[in-house]
Amino acid sequence: MKKFINEIENVEIEMFEGLSLAHPDVVTRLEDSNVFVRATKKEGKVALVSGGGSGHEPAHAGYVGTGMLDAAVPGAVYTSPTPDQVYEAIKAVDSGAGVLLIIKNYTGDVMNFEMAAELAQADGIEVASVVVNDDVAVEDSLYTTGRRGVAGTVFVHKVAGAKAEEGASLAEVKAVAEKAIANLRTMGAALKPSTVPAAGKPGFELGENEMEIGIGIHGEPGTHKEELQQADVIVDHLMEVILKDMSLDEGSELAVMINGSGATPEMELYIIFRKVYELLEKAGFKVFKTFVGDYMTSIDMAGMSITLFKVDDELKKLVSAPAKTIGFTQV
Amino acid sequence: MKKFINEIENVEIEMFEGLSLAHPDVVTRLEDSNVFVRATKKEGKVALVSGGGSGHEPAHAGYVGTGMLDAAVPGAVYTSPTPDQVYEAIKAVDSGAGVLLIIKNYTGDVMNFEMAAELAQADGIEVASVVVNDDVAVEDSLYTTGRRGVAGTVFVHKVAGAKAEEGASLAEVKAVAEKAIANLRTMGAALKPSTVPAAGKPGFELGENEMEIGIGIHGEPGTHKEELQQADVIVDHLMEVILKDMSLDEGSELAVMINGSGATPEMELYIIFRKVYELLEKAGFKVFKTFVGDYMTSIDMAGMSITLFKVDDELKKLVSAPAKTIGFTQV
Amino acid sequence: MAAKEKVLKFIDIFGDKMQEHRQALTDMDQAIGDGDHGINMSRGMKAVAEKREELAQKNISDLLKDVGMTLVSKVGGASGPLYGTAFLKASMVVKGKEELNAQDLSDMLKALEDGVVTRGKATTGEKTILDSLVPAIEAYDRALAAQKPIKEAMQEAEKAAFEGVEYTKTIIATKGRASYLGERSIGFQDPGATSMAYLIQSIQEAL
Amino acid sequence: MAAKEKVLKFIDIFGDKMQEHRQALTDMDQAIGDGDHGINMSRGMKAVAEKREELAQKNISDLLKDVGMTLVSKVGGASGPLYGTAFLKASMVVKGKEELNAQDLSDMLKALEDGVVTRGKATTGEKTILDSLVPAIEAYDRALAAQKPIKEAMQEAEKAAFEGVEYTKTIIATKGRASYLGERSIGFQDPGATSMAYLIQSIQEAL
Ligand SMILES: Nc1ncnc2c1ncn2[C@@H]1O[C@H](COP(=O)(O)OP(=O)(O)O)[C@@H](O)[C@H]1O
Ligand SMILES: Nc1ncnc2c1ncn2[C@@H]1O[C@H](COP(=O)(O)OP(=O)(O)O)[C@@H](O)[C@H]1O
Numbered sequence A, B: 001m002k003k004f005i006n007e008i009e010n011v012e013i014e015m016f017e018g019l020s021l022a023h024p025d026v027v028t029r030l031e032d033s034n035v036f037v038r039a040t041k042k043e044g045k046v047a048l049v050s051g052g053g054s055g056h057e058p059a060h061a062g063y064v065g066t067g068m069l070d071a072a073v074p075g076a077v078y079t080s081p082t083p084d085q086v087y088e089a090i091k092a093v094d095s096g097a098g099v100l101l102i103i104k105n106y107t108g109d110v111m112n113f114e115m116a117a118e119l120a121q122a123d124g125i126e127v128a129s130v131v132v133n134d135d136v137a138v139e140d141s142l143y144t145t146g147r148r149g150v151a152g153t154v155f156v157h158k159v160a161g162a163k164a165e166e167g168a169s170l171a172e173v174k175a176v177a178e179k180a181i182a183n184l185r186t187m188g189a190a191l192k193p194s195t196v197p198a199a200g201k202p203g204f205e206l207g208e209n210e211m212e213i214g215i216g217i218h219g220e221p222g223t224h225k226e227e228l229q230q231a232d233v234i235v236d237h238l239m240e241v242i243l244k245d246m247s248l249d250e251g252s253e254l255a256v257m258i259n260g261s262g263a264t265p266e267m268e269l270y271i272i273f274r275k276v277y278e279l280l281e282k283a284g285f286k287v288f289k290t291f292v293g294d295y296m297t298s299i300d301m302a303g304m305s306i307t308l309f310k311v312d313d314e315l316k317k318l319v320s321a322p323a324k325t326i327g328f329t330q331v
Numbered sequence C, D: 001m002a003a004k005e006k007v008l009k010f011i012d013i014f015g016d017k018m019q020e021h022r023q024a025l026t027d028m029d030q031a032i033g034d035g036d037h038g039i040n041m042s043r044g045m046k047a048v049a050e051k052r053e054e055l056a057q058k059n060i061s062d063l064l065k066d067v068g069m070t071l072v073s074k075v076g077g078a079s080g081p082l083y084g085t086a087f088l089k090a091s092m093v094v095k096g097k098e099e100l101n102a103q104d105l106s107d108m109l110k111a112l113e114d115g116v117v118t119r120g121k122a123t124t125g126e127k128t129i130l131d132s133l134v135p136a137i138e139a140y141d142r143a144l145a146a147q148k149p150i151k152e153a154m155q156e157a158e159k160a161a162f163e164g165v166e167y168t169k170t171i172i173a174t175k176g177r178a179s180y181l182g183e184r185s186i187g188f189q190d191p192g193a194t195s196m197a198y199l200i201q202s203i204q205e206a207l
């Protein structure tokens, strides 16, 4: 394992320190904690809290700021934060209008955030939550834990954040987050696994001529291995699965995200987007806005995911609204 | 070599196509060329043109837009663009107020841009140029080609771009670019080399327990190999070299950039910044503004560089001015 | 040895086992999860060990509650709430008790199960913690019904727990992260079931 | 064979050699540069080859100019302007000529050098293109002065060029990208000097 780190057990804390020292104008780290809140609390609005394991940078602390989250709680690498930490975040950002938790659908995240919500509700804080499950790689079935929440989560932060900034109620913000979730689909592939510092070795093994299809964002193996293909062939395959799961009509408008996993050069992400665009255009769909870059990473994985987000007029407005955070700034 | 690409000879062109399809509101690619100009030409101002090899994304096309460049000319991977291409860019963006070329100090870049300037000057276009040489890893001597231009170039784009946006003359924009260059110092290190698609194998070799100190941005070997160290030790070493080369006084203000080489997780960049901040604070210098991320990459190299940029009141204003480009947006 | 000392000894042994098997549990989780189960459990039990002196001052119920709260706040992931809630439930059934008989132990084991089920909403056969815990409880109760002494009953529970671990290799995960793998999860041992088998073993060894 | 056919043959041979040694030149550049010299030169000479029919219609000076312009606009990096300007200068000294004698070839070689020096501002001993080109020119002129026939003179030039390539292994680069390596550049052969030696060899083989 080759990384720019010091003692392995200090990886998270040193990252948190660096982050808060680098961007004091945007985020404040609650003392000695892993809770990041906006540097300037905005009173009177619905507050948004998200979080998950560390290792997904800029998610989630990178999305704290105007037009997106009010707090983010990054746990240990690839490990959900604990209920007391999320509870601290809820208490810090609530200003009476209620708090929406944006949770990615993983057993651990759901349980820890739920416990935090129970603690906050016991204090009389109004807490609602939504669970993001945009990953079409895994089958959605009543008999499983359902689909994972992956890169599409950033769109949920964006549109719910913009809605809250407008002064909408908790119910309205939750409703728009749920509409976004219903319209989001993602699927990814990887060429090289990621290495959790504390584990010291890669999360799975891939031969020189293999790739992993249907990866999640925690360095876990995907749905299956395949022989390495050219980018266009991979995109064809992922897009087929994604599109089959969406109900799009001729003329449907889409926001598109090509997300890098942390070690994927932008060069490759744009080569991927080129093919995505070609397929969408051929199918008669319209690309409304495109996001290409590292939005929801898996430490040092060389991988990528394609997210399609069907947008109506309300969602278009919210996607385009200004935002000012470490990882996402838009005018 | 594992990459999300199609035919190797199409890597650059497919990336260019993807980039222009993704951000039509920000950049326009001149037909069938590798010249990217602002989607909306701003008349009456000094125009800025930069470029270099591809593989440094988001540099340089990612810095075309309000407050930064007017055109970027990315060549083949790690290869300077050719004079005719840069000449096209100059002609496209000149609106009578003159054109400043921002060149990184490499024999190839300097020669190709100079030839382009000669062609444009023959047409009566006023062309000036500055050469960025911020890399302190290599010794600056009259008997060598001097220092390389690396990540600090992004600060030159930023401040010269902001100055031009203010309506300054070519001489003024050039003067501020030169002031920036005089105040910029960068040094980097790498854990894993990069692989040029057309070469098919890494640019140098590193053992499991080795790192390369003093790397450039073209996947070339650095000044020497060393045994792998903890992040703080590496930062100590790089900062010593950088600071020795700068004339800072107690209270000097600095903009800091921790630049990732393309495959370095943000987690590690923040761990690095933490130590940089500690050293600067201990030395009595003030961090004015911090930039952490992939600004000037080397395809898929796992590496980083530290840039210190000494800023006075004018430079502070220009660093903080708004910018709206693919790779750098600030309000 | 008083009951409280045995409970403390069980906590100590379990903590040691989580450090000892940290890498193995992590490796198991790398195969079908995200490679952190050993890291998570050892982080949590290390935090418990750091409170060892404080714990020794408390009564049985309170100390189990403290262990549960510590796990909830230090482990994270799926195992934090599951193990944490399990200990919290166990603490409730022994409220006020200073001695524990064989039936009390059975109640405690069932409370652990109750905690895991309340949080995780799984049943046996889903490749989870329950696949070693539930057979262990059944074996323990069977042994008690057959009038076997508590130590022997726990030995049978331990055996059943590790058989449960073996059984997890043969089934598809339908809960937790491993469920994303579907059929691909067959052939691999469940890390959570394994750590739970070590917990059962720790109780047995503490007796 | 008329002079123009020989020039075209030289261009063809040089193009073939750049394809043939593409990987080797790139490997050399990986060692002390950025690993693209073979890629650059082969891209440029491929573009020249694609214009082969057009070139054949032109006179010697114009076709050399076209090769130079093509290299300038297709190669990029350091070698594009250097080789491009070299060909442009060579085209100027043979303006109006339909035949080329031994002295014309000497003038052309010196024009190549002039182009490289104008652009690159280097001298011999800096581990560049010049370290094979300059000794080749000197050897050629010496042979001519000794009344040797043109073919034999070019054979001596070729020999001197490759000796120059060997010499580059012993020196520190002070121009171009390899200069960043300082002392570390010793022991490696310069890719640009090598491609230039192939150019000299291509002229010799075309005669
Ligand atoms: N719903 C559930 N009920 C019971 N146990 C579960 C459930 N979901 C997951 N587990 C257990 O948790 C273990 C994984 O724990 P851990 O790796 O620490 O958490 P995470 O999956 O969040 O990384 C699995 O091996 C499984 O035994
Ligand atoms: N100033 C110079 N004068 C002559 N030759 C030079 C000069 N600078 C570099 N070269 C030659 O150029 C070669 C490198 O060419 P190439 O790899 O194509 O360009 P780049 O260095 O831009 O990647 C070197 O091996 C050297 O021989």
Ligand SMILES: [Mg+2]
Pocket (backbone or CB within 6 Å): A078, A079, A080, A108, C034, C036, C077, C078
């Ligand atoms: Mg986990």
Ligand SMILES: [Mg+2]
Pocket (backbone or CB within 6 Å): B078, B079, B080, B108, D034, D036, D077, D078
């Ligand atoms: Mg080059």
Ligand SMILES: [Mg+2]
Pocket (backbone or CB within 6 Å): C029, C033, C034, C035, C036, C037, C077, C177
């Ligand atoms: Mg896990």
Ligand SMILES: [Mg+2]
Pocket (backbone or CB within 6 Å): D029, D033, D034, D035, D036, D037, D077, D177
């Ligand atoms: Mg080169």
